Amino acid sequence: MVVLNELDRFHLAITAIERLPDRGGAAGEEEIQQFRQRLAAHRAYIVENGEGMPEIRSWTWPSMSAAGDGHGRQQR
Known part of the structure; x- marks a missing residue:
């Protein structure tokens, strides 16, 4: 649905570049x-296949502790 509404990461990136x-x-x-x-x-x-690609469907935000790059809040 996000792709149909052109609110997915690809459409947003295209809009930003344009x-x-x-x-x-x-x-x-x-x-x-x-x-x-x-x-x-x-x-x-x-x-x-009747559903979104696995790389799109199964994507999740990386965990804060896995980022470990100093950005964001630290886990306590």
């Missing part, structure tokens, strides 16, 4: 093309 000056140049255009290819593959997978 708002950059010069759309991020050649690198930005390449990224947009890659995101559109991923969206097309996702749609094809849904048609064939």
Whole structure:
């Protein structure tokens, strides 16, 4: 449903790149093309399997303790 409403990570990234000056140049255009290819593959997978791709469906936020990069709140 998120993909249909264009609120998924790929559409949001495309929108962000499109708002950059010069759309991020050649690198930005390449990224947009890659995101559109991923969206097309996702749609094809849904048609064939009746559900979202596992990498999308099973994605979870990484745990705070696993991040360990000093960002965010520390676990006590």
